[in-house]
Structures are given as structure tokens and as C-alpha cells.
Amino acid sequence: MSIGRSVTRLRFAILWLGLLLAANLSFGQGAGDGIPSDEGQVAAGAELFDANCSSCHAVHEQVVGPALKAVYERRDVKWIQNFVKYPKKVIDSGDEYAKALYEQYQQYMPNQAVSDEEILSILAYVKAETIAGPKVAEVATDPAAGDAAVAGAEQAVSTNLLIGIIIGLGVILVIVLVVLLMLINVLTKYLNQQKDLSSDDAAYVNQKFDLSAVFKSQIFVGFASFVFIIVVAKATIDGLFSIGVQQGYAPEQPIAFSHKLHAGYYEIDCKYCHTGVEKSKNANIPSANICMNCHSQVRTESEEIQKIYAAIENNQPIQWVRIHNLPDLAYFNHQQHVKVGGVECETCHGDIKEMEIVQQHSLLTMGWCIDCHRKTDVNTKGNEYYDRLVELHESTAKEPMKVENIGGLECAKCHY
Incomplete structure (x- = not known):
């Protein structure tokens, strides 16, 4: 009887142990912190991070705000969701961690219009990047960049070759002239030593070179006229082809906006400001509201930023000067090229990240x-x-x- 009870108890113990192990495994697969780990959520989080967070945050380094590496370990998910949606409200509530963040960075994060599920996706991306670690810088292998580099090298080689040929021909011409002068001098001395020269021959041999006669000759006048006509025609044709071409055009803007600072140093994605580039014919110039997403708290005392405030207060758009102009007879669709064709902005607009003042890079x-x-x-x-x-x-x-x-x-x- 005691043996039967012992077996029964052993069975119950094994059953409970199995249930505990199953529960533990289920929690482990779902991530005990509540953050999803499947690839779909991570990919969606990457897109949301680029669209909403990347202008001020990175995972492994500080940008405008703190690095987000392992942020889910510093605060729980519910706190993060609340803070992302209502940062100022959380800070003003007296939350010690939120107050410390504000005191360190001296600026409020704008309220983010994202759902709790979307924040979970962002955290999934942050967690995946945290686990993966910082990326090692690699040499760019962009085929377009490689083709541009090869083309530039070929152009440089062809230009240097052309210059070398011209210099070589010039040296050869000088040598030929020197040799001809030496031959003339030798022949003149030889003929003068001849005693049977007639007076006419002697006068011809000893005649002096008349440079003015060369310039007055029909051959020289005809050749000079031909060269002049060719040069004028070439300049006229080049001038006609350059009509409407504004390559290098870099007008002064009403606000000194630096693409090198924003797109280069802070790595703000072009699509964050030019919101229509993937869904419209036009890339559109950003409104002042987009500027205020950051500058409601960042560099508010700057004279240039004050111009944005003035435009908003007066309900007047900022009069940006258009740089890239196509004639009305030509149709160009940004969505077709950027969204469907996958064409990078730099292909047409050049290395915007290095431009303090934007200029027209391509011929267009x-x-x-x-x-x-x-x-x-x-x-x-x-x-x-x-x-x-x-x-x-x-x-x-x-x-x-x-x-x-x-x-x-x-x-x-x-x-x-």
C-alpha cells in the first residue's frame, strides 16, 4: 500500500515538473520582457525607427538623445510606451528617471503618434541591434559609386593624356623649328662661300627675314580666319547648349539651413523632411512644422531658428528658393524613381551630406x-x-x- 502511494506521488511530481518546464519554455519563447523577437516585427520596427526615431537616436551611440542600447533593461515596457507617447507629461509628473534624462539633455522629446504595438516593434528592433552589437565600418561597395569612381578615373586619365599629347606636339614643333633655323644658317654660310654666285642669287641668299610679310601673306590670313571662325562657332554652340542649364546653381536661402549638419553629421534621412518623395510626383519642401519637431527644444535661441518661429507666428510660409528646376514641358515623378526604381537621392542631387549650401549637382x-x-x-x-x-x-x-x-x-x- 505504501509503495502504491509513493508511485502516485512520484507521478504527480513528474506531472508538476513537466507543467513548470512547459510554462518556463513558453515564457522564454515569448521573451520575458514582453518584447517580440520574430523577424517580421524586427523588420517593421526598423522601418518605424528610421521614420520616427533615427533623427535623434541611435542604438549604440548618442546622437541628439541618449543611445537606446538595452533600454528595455533600464525601464519596463509599459514605462517606455508611456514615455514615448507623452514624454513631457511623464517628466512633469515627477518621475525621477525621466527628470534625470531632461536634466542631462535639456530638451523635451516631441510626443510620438505611435501605438503601443508599434513601440513594441521598435523595441524588438532595438533589442536585435543590441544583441548584434555595433556594426564595423565597411568600405562602400555601391556599384553606382564604383562606376562613378571608375568613370572619374578614366576621365582624369584621358584628360592627362590629352594634355601630354599637346605638350609633346609643342616640344616637337619647337625642335623642328630650331633644326630648320640651323639648316638655313648652315646653308646660307655655305652658299656665301661659293664664288660663282650671281648678284641676284647672292641677294636672295642674304635677304633678311621679314616677319611682317608672313602675317600679310594670304596663307596666314586664310589660316587665321579659319581658326577664328572655328573658335567663335564652338563658343556659340556651347552657349546655345548651356541655355537653361543651371549646374552649380546655389542660391542664398532665407534661412541658413545646413544639409551637411542635418543629413551628414546627424544622419537625418532625406525622407524625414521631404515626405512626398516616395508617394508623390514632387519631393516637396518641408513645412515649418517639421522643423519644429526638433527646434521647439533645440537651439531655440539661434537667430536662424527665430526666423522659423516668426514664420509660424505670422502664419506665412518660408520663402525657400527652388534650386532644381525642370522645364514645364518635361515630366518627372519622384515616386517612380525613388520608390519603384530604387534610385538613391545622391544619384541626381550629388553628395548632399557634404553640402553646406545645396547646389544643382547634375546637368538635368x-x-x-x-x-x-x-x-x-x-x-x-x-x-x-x-x-x-x-x-x-x-x-x-x-x-x-x-x-x-x-x-x-x-x-x-x-x-x-
């Missing part, structure tokens, strides 16, 4: 656009719309499908 002429359409591969990855086109193209060609292969050179694409 029809020839420049056509050349790009002839060289650029169509971004077909993950887009089923192009599957059949790629199949047909690969059946007749070995090179990747270019923009020109899908109608990129048709007039009606840009002019209609």
Missing part, C-alpha cells in the same frame, strides 16, 4: 536623363510586375534589362 538635361536610362538596370527584384518582361528579355539578350528596354526612351514618357 534631356541628354543626361537619356544617358541614365540607357545605363541603368531596371529594379525588378521582388516585383512580380516585371517577371514576364524579364523572362522575355533574357530569352533574347544576355545583358540585364535596362530602362530603355521598357520604353525609357519613348518621347511620351516625359513629354505629353
Whole structure:
């Protein structure tokens, strides 16, 4: 009887141990801190982080605000969700941790219009990045950048080669002239030593070189006229082709905004300010409200920032000067190029991150656009719309499908 009871108790013990292990495993898989760990949530969190947080925060280093590495270990999830949505309210409530943050950074974080679920996704991304550790800087391997570097090197080589050829021809010409003068001098001395020269021959041999006669000769006048006409014609044609081309145009703006500081040093994504670039024909100039997301607390005493305050108080838009202008007869869609084509901003606008004052980097002429359409591969990855086109193209060609292969050179694409 005692043996039966012992077996029964042992069975109950094993059953409870199994239940405890199952519970422990279930909590471990769901992350005891409540933060999801699946790849979908992490990817969604990365997008939300880039759109809402990256202008002021990074995971492994301080930017405008503190580094977010392991922030879920310093505060619980509920506190973080409340603070992200209502930071000033939490600080004013007397929360010691929030007050310490404000005293350290001397600025309020703007209220973020995100849900608790979206904050969980952001925390999932932060946790994944925390575990992965800081990324080691790598040498850029962008094919476009490589092609640009190769093109630049080839252009430099061709330019140096041309200069070398011109200098070489000039040296050869000088040597030939010196040799001819020496020959003339030797022949003159030789002929003067001849005793049977007639008076006419002697006068011809000893005649002095008349430089003015050379300039008055028909051959020289004709050659000089030809060169002059060629130079004038070339300058006229170059002038005609440059009409409407504003490459290098860098107007003074009403507010001294530095892209080098914002896009370069603080790494603010272009799409954070130019919100229409992925969903509209125009990239749009940011409103003063976007500026105030940061500058309601940052550098409020600056004279340039005061101009933003004045524009808001007077309910007047800031009169930014447009830099990149296309003629009305040309149609260009930012969404098509940036969202669908995957074209980087720097491709057309240059290295904006290094521009203190933005200027027009590219020609933006029809020839420049056509050349790009002839060289650029169509971004077909993950887009089923192009599957059949790629199949047909690969059946007749070995090179990747270019923009020109899908109608990129048709007039009606840009002019209609």
C-alpha cells in the first residue's frame, strides 16, 4: 500500500515538473520582457525607427538623445510606451528617471503618434541591434559609386593624356623649328662661300627675314580666319547648349539651413523632411512644422531658428528658393524613381551630406536623363510586375534589362 502511494506521488511530481518546464519554455519563447523577437516585427520596427526615431537616436551611440542600447533593461515596457507617447507629461509628473534624462539633455522629446504595438516593434528592433552589437565600418561597395569612381578615373586619365599629347606636339614643333633655323644658317654660310654666285642669287641668299610679310601673306590670313571662325562657332554652340542649364546653381536661402549638419553629421534621412518623395510626383519642401519637431527644444535661441518661429507666428510660409528646376514641358515623378526604381537621392542631387549650401549637382538635361536610362538596370527584384518582361528579355539578350528596354526612351514618357 505504501509503495502504491509513493508511485502516485512520484507521478504527480513528474506531472508538476513537466507543467513548470512547459510554462518556463513558453515564457522564454515569448521573451520575458514582453518584447517580440520574430523577424517580421524586427523588420517593421526598423522601418518605424528610421521614420520616427533615427533623427535623434541611435542604438549604440548618442546622437541628439541618449543611445537606446538595452533600454528595455533600464525601464519596463509599459514605462517606455508611456514615455514615448507623452514624454513631457511623464517628466512633469515627477518621475525621477525621466527628470534625470531632461536634466542631462535639456530638451523635451516631441510626443510620438505611435501605438503601443508599434513601440513594441521598435523595441524588438532595438533589442536585435543590441544583441548584434555595433556594426564595423565597411568600405562602400555601391556599384553606382564604383562606376562613378571608375568613370572619374578614366576621365582624369584621358584628360592627362590629352594634355601630354599637346605638350609633346609643342616640344616637337619647337625642335623642328630650331633644326630648320640651323639648316638655313648652315646653308646660307655655305652658299656665301661659293664664288660663282650671281648678284641676284647672292641677294636672295642674304635677304633678311621679314616677319611682317608672313602675317600679310594670304596663307596666314586664310589660316587665321579659319581658326577664328572655328573658335567663335564652338563658343556659340556651347552657349546655345548651356541655355537653361543651371549646374552649380546655389542660391542664398532665407534661412541658413545646413544639409551637411542635418543629413551628414546627424544622419537625418532625406525622407524625414521631404515626405512626398516616395508617394508623390514632387519631393516637396518641408513645412515649418517639421522643423519644429526638433527646434521647439533645440537651439531655440539661434537667430536662424527665430526666423522659423516668426514664420509660424505670422502664419506665412518660408520663402525657400527652388534650386532644381525642370522645364514645364518635361515630366518627372519622384515616386517612380525613388520608390519603384530604387534610385538613391545622391544619384541626381550629388553628395548632399557634404553640402553646406545645396547646389544643382547634375546637368538635368534631356541628354543626361537619356544617358541614365540607357545605363541603368531596371529594379525588378521582388516585383512580380516585371517577371514576364524579364523572362522575355533574357530569352533574347544576355545583358540585364535596362530602362530603355521598357520604353525609357519613348518621347511620351516625359513629354505629353
